[in-house]
Amino acid sequence: MRVRSAIRVEGIVQGVGFRPFVYGLAVRLGLGGLVGNDERGVFIEVEGAPALVEEFTAALGGSPPPLAVIERISSRAVPATGETRFAIARSAAGGRRRALVSPDVATCADCLREMDDPADRRYGYAFTNCTNCGPRFTIVENVPYDRPNTTMAAFAMCEDCAREYHDPGDRRFHAQPVCCPACGPRLRLLDRVGGRVAGDPLQGAVELLRGGRVLAVKGLGGYHLAAVASCEPAVAALRSRKHREDKPFAVMVSDLAGARRLCEVDGAEERLLTAPSRPIVLLRRRGDADVAPSVAPGSRWLGLMLPYTPLHHLLLRRLAEPAVLTSGNVSDEPIAYLDDDAVARLGGVADAFLVHDRPIRTRTDDSVVRVFRGDVLPVRRSRGHVPHPLPLAWELPRPVLACGAELKHTFCVARGGHAFVSHHIGDLENYETFRSFTEGVGHFTRLFDVVPEVVAHDLHPEYLSTKYALAQEGVDLVAVQHHHAHVASCLADNGVAGPVIGVAFDGLGYGQDATLWGGEFLVADLTGFERAGHLATVPMPGGTAAIRQPWRMAAAYLDAAYDGAPPGDLDVVRRNAASWEAVVALGHRGVNAPLTSSMGRLFDAVATVAGGRDVINYEGQAAVEWEQRADPGETGEYGFRVTDGTPFAVSGSDLVRAVADDLRAGAEPGVVSARFHNAVARVVAEGCRRVRETSGLSTVALSGGVFQNVLLLERATTLLEDLGFHVLLHRRVPPNDGGISLGQAAVAGARDRLG
Amino acid sequence: MAHGSGGKATQSLIEAIFLEAFRNPLLEPLEDGAVLGVGSRRLAFTTDSYVVSPLFFPGGDIGDLAVNGTVNDLSVCGSRPLYLSAGFILEEGFPVDDLRRVTASMARAAAEAGVRIVTGDTKVVQRGKADGCYVNTAGVGLIERPVSLSAAGARPGDAVIVSGPIGEHGVTIMLARGELDIEADLVSDTAPLNGLVSALLDACADVPADARPDARSAVDSDAPWDVPPDARQGAVRCLRDATRGGVATILNEIAHASGVAVVVEEDAIPVRPGVRGACELLGIDPLYVACEGRLVAVVDGSAADTALAALRGHPLGEGAALVGHVKDDPPGLVLLKTGFGGTRIVDLLVGDPLPRIC
Ligand SMILES: [Fe+3]
Ligand SMILES: [Mg+2]
Ligand SMILES: [Zn+2]
Ligand SMILES: [Zn+2]
Structure with missing residues (x-):
């Protein structure tokens, strides 16, 4: 007896060797039929003895090609035709595009x-x-x-x-x-004005690098700027020409052995370094690592990656030493990816260009990860991950476009059970970046055949992504509060619907009371939330200026902590004496001094008081440095008061006062940092304990950029688990604003389901 | 209502309430003033209310502000300001001496601008129902030149000029409230711009420019008060006084109304060190700070030098500067080229500026 089965396979099944795999399997089992690609994925018909057809179907899902991601296999019986040959059918065009x-x-x-x-x-x-x-x-x-x-x-x-x-x-x-x-x-080597350099391009490039030159290299998703990592003059030149003062550069090493010469690499880190997505992995730098001081000034961490294109392999192998490989841009511009633009924009930075003639369609930055408890903690999800769909726990009734936040921007298009979070777009205020957002939305909606009917956006009225959303016509708009979106992104990341206790600690997000939130305890599910508690508010004197100059947050917090009379012997007061009173007055008078409950700003304040970081040169710098200062052996912590109420309020100024007093008593900054981290972990645990008492919930979702801080994450998670909480963390999208768009899509979809 | 700062919220309030209620072709362009036909003459007509705090500040007070503001609105319509009205809403108990100061400076400002205050009104409201003294002025001016100036008139290739250092009035007011511990030697830039505008329009009247855009005439092309088709428009396409919301808001209005991009160079924007320093301390962007005696001019690119020379030849335009150009793409946006070669979007704010970075 012969049977024939029509089978459909959906998921990432195109461009991953699926048809040859099916072909080989069918031929091995002696089955007739055909396999082909269409807009939904792969379709198969197989015919033969029932047992063999069954074996075929089982093997299909059991041992697919390594890069395939099967989301669904469905099959139905069709009449046998007597076909004994197996063939690969041509691709058909037209129809709905469902293939991934x-x-x-x-x-x-x-x-x-x-x-x-x-x-x-x-x-x-x-x-x-x-x-x-x-x-x-x-x-x-x-x-x-x-x-x-x-x-x-x-x-x-x-x-x-x-x-x-x-x-x-x-x-x-x-x-x-x-x-x-x-x-x-083909490869070409160009001089700084785009003129062709004769000779073997690769050899020429390697010689330039060895000679201490800065080289622009056209990679997969854009141009990098490269320099020999151990060569201080080259790296310093790169830094000054790029106008990048302090932010660490990533380093590419040729292999794992090379990585181990620079950093401590454990099993999980090794797995991430060698994953097919080849992210930049933030690793603990070895004391004897041979990298120039300018690569990552003052940092205990180093971002390493392994070669991910043949060009990188060839380059690193010939160079035979690690190379800085940082995004090809100046200052905060998006990375260059078009050839003419690259020569125009990077001509003042690079001494030469190693390029090729395969165009890049979509600018895609390197992904960045950390490791937490043996698993990935995404920091930037981009190349190697995008546009891999993130499964949603439920089908969306209508297609959604989620417009994201403002910095570290991503957007997300979603339909059915899939969310497609975009590549890292960047800071929207930059016009070039804004254009890649609007253009990217067009590209994604075409690629994934989504015509958004629901458009989700942040509550912040000044985000360019909000304004973009409000300008869309013929769609239903869904406004999602920033920290609700953070918690929802963690829920979607974990495939959980809630309700949970959501702890959203970040820099800032617009709150429903028009203050700037960022140290929030929410009771949240995907459809809504209640604000159960938060950090007590303080003014941000000078608004955005208080972010760029964290000493202003120190001034606001010390003013609150010492009732207007902070001890004058504090270094931070002395260093900023000239403007101190004026800045405090901004807060008192409420002149351009919005109130904030942000945990990120509390970190800034403390990092300034105890760490001396008055002004930052890149986003999050004060907090990043403050985390590294911590003495890991220190177990002490500072106390703080909580004002009862709905919402309850945690006194951040108690912590600032404790930090200042400890310093004045002679404590080392490293010890102060550890005690502060321990205290913030206690804030998390104590806040959750309170919310559990009133809500009965015992699952906690941790989200927001502050939770990129692995030290805090470790201590908070440990305390929570000791208290019997189940803790949800980010594993697929970053806890920072890069994950916001997924959360917005999940909320919009959940609300749409309610009707 | 968060509708007062001159940004997008104010604009949507105007569009949703007032334009909806009063809609007509003369109001529709929502310019600084209306252009009216009376017989064969063209008149400009405008009104403005003044609610500044404090009432007296370095460089001026609510009185000259109220005269200059209306004179300037009339001037940037291309008219010669002639007559003003003055309305007062006074809080019970408002000192008579203060009122004398205000009216005296109004008289002085009117004389300086060559206008007469010909009608008025006064109301006194209970204590607490007003903040001291509010002034409303309305004004009419005669449009004697064959020009039609409009925010919708900018075209790719045009030059964008500001008539002097920006932000002085707004920062002066913030500091004059006396709540801040900031010392700065600043005075308001409040001034009547009719002379400066005349000088500019005269100088640019005969500069050959491409055919004038027909954005205005689309309203009612046969109207008797419209510019005759054969008239010499000259090279000036648009004039605005950069009051509430500052230069950034004006440029956004022009970009939006004209469907063009306005690209300005950060380094070219004139800002006095005192203003820059105070803005840094306050954490505000001078581009969004109000001026009361500065104008933004969009002129045909070929006339940029002529226009600059004309402005700089007048005492109120000594600090005039070419700050940017009009481009066709991206329509509706104002872009700022920064020192490092980056390009930032200078957006129309919805309300008061709030940090959006994190
Ligand atoms: Fe955030
Ligand atoms: Mg007016
Ligand atoms: Zn070949
Ligand atoms: Zn291969």
Whole structure:
């Protein structure tokens, strides 16, 4: 007896070698039928003995190709036709686009072997890729994911490549970016004004780097700026030309051994470093690490990554030492990704350009992660992860566009059970960034066939993302409070609906009472929240100026802590004496001094009082440095009062006073930092304990940028678990504002379900 | 209501309530004043209320502010200001001496501007129902030149000029409230701009410019008060006095009304060190701070030098500066080129500025 089965496979099943896998499986089992791609994924018909068809179906989900992500397999019986041959059908165009685009994937071991083999035709070729690796999202113009819909369209395959591309038995069967030295992209070395430099581009680039020069390198999602990491003059030059004072640079090392020479690498960190997404992993720097002081001034941490394109492999191997590889931009501009623009913008920074002729479709920054308790803690989710769909716990009734926040911006389009969180967009106030937001929305809605009917946005009236949302016509708008969105993003990240106790600690977000929130205890589910408690408010003297100059927060907090008479022997008071009274007066008079309950601002205040960081040069700098100062062995902590009420209020000024008194009593800043961290962990635990008493809830979601602080996260989680709480953390989207868009989408969807 | 700071909230209030109620072709452009046909003459007509605190401040008081503000609104319509009305709402108990000071400075300002205050009104309200003294002025002016100035008149290639250092009035007022421990040697820039505007329009009248845009005539092209089609518009396309919301708000209105991009250079914007210092301390952006004697001019690109020379030749325009240009893309946005070569969006604020970084 013969049976025939029509099978549909959905998920990331295109561009990942799924059809050759199906073909091989069917041929091995002696089944007839066909396999093909369409807009929804992969369709299969198989025919043969019932037991074999069953075995086929089981194997389909059991051992798919490494990069495939199967979301659903459905099958139904159809009449047998007597077909005994198995064939691969052509892709069909038209219809709804449901197929998913894969993120970019680091070069695989097979491709690396070919590049190393002098007998192979891809020996030393900088654009080698196959079905299991290579560029994807960064080169996709449209779906279905076929070569004409990528930036490889302009490269006509040579005969050899075409043979591989059409051979179902080959690793490059339907690998859309397949190419070789005869037919594919080529490297070029350009001088700083874009003139071609003769000779082997790679060799020329390596020599320039060794000579202490700054090199712009066109990578996967944009241009990097590179310098030899141990060469102080080169790194310092890069820093000053980029106008980047203190923010650490990332370093690329050629392999794990290289990583271990610079940093401590544990098992989880090794897994992340070598993951196909190849993020920048923040690691503990070794005392003897041979990197120039300018790479990461004053930082105990170093962001390392391994090569993820053939070009990076070749470059790092020839260079034979670690290289700084930082985003190709000046100051806070988005990274350059278009060739002419790169030469124009980076001409004053780079001494030369190592480029190629494969266009980048979408600017995509490197992803950044930390490790917390043996698992990933995302800091920036971008290259290698985007546009991987995040599953939602429920189907959305209508398609959603979530417009995100303002800094570290991402947006999110969602439909059905999928949320597509965008690549890292950046700071929207920058016009170039704003354009990549609006243009990116168009790209995503096309790629994923979403026509948003619901548009979610932040409550902040001045966010450019809010204004963008309000300008959309013919859609239902859903305003989502910033910290509700933070907690919801943690819920969506964990596939949990709530209600939970949400602890959202961050820099700032617009609150429903028009103050700036950021130290919040919420009782929240996806549809709504109540504010159960928060940090007591203080003024931010000078508004935005109080963020750029954290000493102003110190002034506001010390004024509150000492009733207007802070001890004059505090260094912070002496250092800022000239403007101290005027700044305090701004707070007293409420002149450009909005009230805030932000935990980020409390960190700023303390980092200034005890850490001496009066002015910051990059976002979060004071807090980042303050975390590193902490003496890990110290277990003491400071006390604080809580004012009962709904919401209750935690006195941050008690902590500032304790810090100041401790310092004046001669405590070391490292000890003060640890005690402060311990105290904030206690704030988390005590707040949650209070909320549990009134709500009965015992699951806690921790979100907001403050929880990128691994020391705080460790201590808070430990205290909470000791108290019997179940703790939800971020594992897929960052706790910072990069995760906001997912939370907004989840809330908008949940409210839409309620009708 | 968070509708007072001149930003987007004020604008939507105006559009939702007042324009909705009073809609007509003369009101519709929502310019600083209306242009009316009376017989064969064109008149400009405007009104403004003044609620400044404190009433007396370095460089001026509510009286000259009320005269100059209305004179300036008439001037930037291209008219010669002629007659003003003055209305007073006084809180019971408001000192008569103070009222004398206010009226004296109104008389002085009117004389300086060459206008006469020809009608008026006074109301006294109970103590606590008003803050001392409010003044309303209305004014009419005669449009004698064949010009039609409009926020909708800017075109790609035009030059954007400010007539002097910005932000002095607003910062002076903030400091004059005396609540802040900030010492700065600042005075308000309040001044009548009719002379300066005349000098500019005269100098630019004969500068050949491309055919004038027809944004205005779309309202009612056959109206007798409209500029005759063969008239020489000259090179000035738009004039605004940069009052509430500052230069940033004016530029946004121009970008929006004209459907163009306005690109300004951060380093070219004139700001006095005292204003810059105070703004830094206050944490505010001078671009959004009110002026009461500065104007923004959009002129044909070929006339930029002529316009600058004309402004600089007048005592109130000595500090005039070319700050940017009009481009076609991105329409409706104001962009600021920063020192490092970055490009920041200078947005129309919804309300009072609130931090949005974190
Ligand atoms: Fe946030
Ligand atoms: Mg007016
Ligand atoms: Zn491969
Ligand atoms: Zn080839």
